[in-house]
Structures are given as C-alpha cells and as structure tokens.
Amino acid sequence: MLTARYIANDKLMPWLLSLTETRQVLAPVQAGGQTLFAPLDENSRLDLKGLADASAKAALLPRCETLFEFHYSKGEGVPSKTELEVRETLPDQDTFLFGARPCDAKGFTVFDRVYDAGTRRDIYYCTRRDKTLVAALACTEPADTCFCNRVGGGPGDTDGADMLFTPVDGGYVIESVTEKGEAFLAEQPLMEAEERKEEARKVREAVSEAMPGGDPLGGTEGEVLRLFDDKEFWGGVAAKCLSCGACSYLCPTCYCFNMTDEVNGDDGVRVRTWDNCMSFQFTLEGSGHNPRDGKAQRMRNRIGHKFSYYPELHDGNLACVGCGRCIVHCPVSMDVRAIVAQARDRALAKEEHAND
C-alpha cells in the first residue's frame, strides 16, 4: 500500500458529506431496522457496526438498469410506417462507495472477471466500475456466519477495493490500494498517518486470528461436479429450500440478469434486472420446458456455479466471498458452508467406494 491517512471518528461523517458535493456517496445507513447501502445525506444514520443486511453489489450492478430508452412514432408522410428512436443511457455518476466490507469488495472481482473480460466488456458495468471508488472497511467483529477466511479472503483484505479503512483507537487509518485510490487520497485534506500503519496492521491481524477456523471451501470443483447426477444428494439438500431466491439477491457475487422491454404507450425502456437461479423462470424456455425444473436442480446450479463452474473458468477463484448473508437471511436457515462440506464428503465417500 502506498499512502496512509488518518481520520478521527467525529470527522468521518462531515468528511463524507463534503464528498457528496462532487459525487454520490453510498454508505451503510439504517433504514427501517435494516442497514443498507444508500446515498448518504445529512439525515442519514451511518451504521458501521457490522455487515450491512444487503450487499453493496447494487452500486455496480443495479437491481434494475435501463440499457436504453425507445420511442415509437408515426412515420413522416407515410402514416402506416412506424419509426423507432433509440436513446443510449450510460451511467454517468461518480460514486464513492464507503463501508463495503472486504467480502463485499472482493465480490466485485467476481464480476470483473465476467463483465470486464478482455474483448467482452459490458459497457454499463465497466463505466460504473470506472466511476466508482471502493473504500473498504476492515471488520472488527465478524458474525457467526462470516467465513471469508474459508473462501480465500479475510476480514482485512483489499481485493476489489481502492482503499482500506481500518478502525484504530479514535478513528480510522486509511490506506490506498490502487492508483485510483492513491490519487483520490492525495487530494483529500486528511492527516498523514505513516506512523499508525503498524497499529492498523495489528488490528487486522488480531481479527483475522480470532475468526473461527474450518476447512477451506475452495478446491472442491471436481467433487461438486462429480455429484452432478446425484439426484438423491441434491434432493436431500434442497428439501427444505423454498426456492425463493433471497439468497441470490443478497449475495455480493450473484450476477445473473434478465432483460425485458417495458413499454408504456409509444415509449419504452429495455431494462436489465437481477435474475436468480433459484427461481422457476431462470432457464425457462419459450416452449415451456425448463431444464432446471425443480428446486433440487436449482440448488445444484447455485452451489455448482459458486464452487465448481465459476472456479473452473476463473483460476480457482470461487464465486462466494463468505459474507454469510445467504445464511442469515434464508427464511429456512440453509447453510451454504454445510452444503459444500457435505458435497465434498459425499463425493469422496463415493470415490472410495468405487475404488474398493
């Protein structure tokens, strides 16, 4: 890391508000008993205690994004002819995303590999990514359901972030991670904090050491794939699942989308909205056939994608960052950690059996 700065607790909110003059600031704020990322203003109640209830993914991948607008009109001179006018709608807002946890920020690297992949660049995503500064906040009190340390991350990691805030006595040490973060910090009227870097490192280390252990959940691509046809396994795992999709919508790494034209009279928009593999409509074909027509197949897809298909394509990187939101908010308390562990055990037991 390059630059280190310090900001005192009581200066944080005024500083964030000063940033809103030139850009949108998204931060975890309290709303109706929940903590969600929302545009900050002077009435916002900032909540930096734990993980926000929903992930920060909407900052880069909005729930509903207009890809373009269109308008039909009667052709000039030839009334029977309809003319179509299309207007581009690229995102243009500069954003400072504050208080994303290391898992949230790492979630963006999962998107980057898909939406910013060489020649296949999604301009909507990439424009947002370019216009957004990600300020991650190191965790000091991981929840029971946090397991970033088992999926290749950690409570003080910087993957996907432009800078990292670490809580220290009296305030935060801010360290830049990327050049973008460095350039931003250099312009800010903040105290130099070279001498407090060590204190921040110790805070991160202590939290990291106190995280509950457990086997890494990576490296199970082959095992999960080997269970592809194991109906009994997926049926058993998915029995209590409601197929609601709350898990996917809260997940910082789920990036599937749907595209629809929503037309009102002569005007319309093409929108891209979140989709999720736990819902029936995902892969529902025009004929009415659905290759994933039961909740067992849908669960297999969700787990398979995160722990097998995605890492196979992307150098072993998982599409799970261990935030545990899918566990906390699942109406029937499904546990993704347990499912992966069960899959591994089952596949290994089968293999042994085959070798006997």
Next chain:
Amino acid sequence: MASSIDDLKSAIKKALPELDMVIAWAAGPDPLSHTPLFITDEADVERIEWDPRCSQNLAGYLPGLRGKKVGIVVKGCDARSLVELLQEKLIDREDVTIFGLHCTGAVDARPVRKALGSTRGLESVAVDGGTARFTVAGEAKTLPLAEALQKKCFTCTGADAEVCDHFIGEHGQPPQVTETPTTTLEELEAMSMEERLHFWEDQMTRCIRCYACRSACPLCVCQDHCAAQSREPHWVDQTDHPREKLMFQAIHALHTAGRCTECGECERACPMGLPIMTLKQALNRSIQDLFDYRAGTDPDQAPPLFEFREEEKNIKEREW
C-alpha cells in the same frame, strides 16, 4: 420445556415407522436460528429442538409432499395454516400426523441479533414472565417481549395447536405481554390516504423483488406460475418502481384474502424487514366484518371467497 421436548421425541419415535417422514426443527447455522429438519431415520430424532427459536411454519411443505405419509410438528399459528390447507383440500387429513405444541412465543431473529450485539456462544432462549431470556456464553441477558418477539405473537389467537393427533406438553395461553408495541396497522389508520401511499412507496423502495414473501407463504399455491413474473398477461413490469412492487403486494394480499391466518411467514421471510403482513391484516379485518369469518379455525368450514351465495348476509347488494 425440557419435558415437552422429550415427550415430543418419544411420540415421534413411536410414530415414525408408519410414516415416510416427520418434519420438525433442528439447531440452525447461527445460534439464534433453528432450521427445518426432515426426519426419515430414528437417529435424526435426537437432533430435534423445540424453543422460541423454532420460527418456521413447517405446514407450507405439506402440499408439495402430497401422497406421502408425513408427520409434522406445529405451534398454534402453524396449526391454523394446517386447518386452512385442509379446508382448501390441498392436503389430506388421513396422510398427515400432527404433533401439536404449546408455544410461548417465537423470537424475531433480526432485532434480537441486533439487540444482543453478539450471539456467539448463545446457548438457550426462553420466554417466561413477560421477558425473553437468553444465555450468551454463560451470561444471562433479558429483553422485553416487545423487542424480542415476532409481531404476530402480539395478536396470537391461541398458542396451542388446536387441531392435532398428539398434543405434547401442557396447554397454555399466548405470551402475556404488558407492553404491546404499536402495530403498523394502527399507525397507518392514523394516516391520510396520501400518507399511506407515501408510507408504502417508501417501504417498497427497499423491496428487492426476491418474492421470499410469496415463496414462504404456506397458502401460495401458484408458486412457479405467479402473476408477479408472468409476461403474459403482464400484470407487473420489471422496473424498480415502488408502485410496481406494491402492485405485487396487493396481488398477494388479495390472493390470500379470507385465507391468510396471519402466520407471519411472509413478513419473517422478507430479507428487507418490510411490514407486509399489515396488508393482509387489513383485509382480514374486512373479511371478518363482511363474512364474520376467521381463517384457520374450523377445518369443516369453507373460506368465504370459496363459496357463492346469491346474497351475502352483510353485503346488501340489492339495497344500493
């Protein structure tokens, strides 16, 4: 409750050989949440848990298991869902074995998690004497019920599972609360129509359209063919407008009018904590006024909107 859990386990062990499975609750992935347990094997009976963390209404699984012999464990509110499912002939009485319990109230995990700070090392949860008691890492902590229980528990019409084959433990009353929190319905009633619309628009801004509210509802029978996602007909569009989302809530409320037993699952399942059961409560009041009917009480009755009468007692159509 120690004795009732032992009684429950032995009753289930006894019944299990005649059944394809029994659905109960087991310890969950986080110390504050329990999770549904599908028992096919006697060994799993030992994993059963029963305390105020047993929130999920298991009745919703039954229509999907039709044709199987299923045992199910229910609290008072869950039993009312069962009654409704029986009335609507979505399940067959002879195939279901009901283990009924007396409930002392079900904790609302989200606010409790926040109020307790850390739940690491949480060992037990009990509700008695008007408070919720938690043991966290050997230390006793209490919360007033108004902060700890689900909202449905404050309007509970009976904490005993009325319809059952085996009643386990002692009968009792719904949780005795000295301070009842103001309900969202009461708040809304004090507002003008315009304020109400603003209230809902504000709430719906936070809706992420996951439809967990629908999927968790034991009475949502269309499920995979829901009007919310249908393109043909196109009832709601996919844009993020709060009114589109409110439109779906209106559809859900109307589809459950006269059927909703206020089991609270829609609201409990909502990851955004939106007070959506309120819409159903408002309709239930109208149903009660118009038809003198309360869902989930009598398996032999039919829900009012399932029947056609030329003239309803309380709707004086011809006198208009």
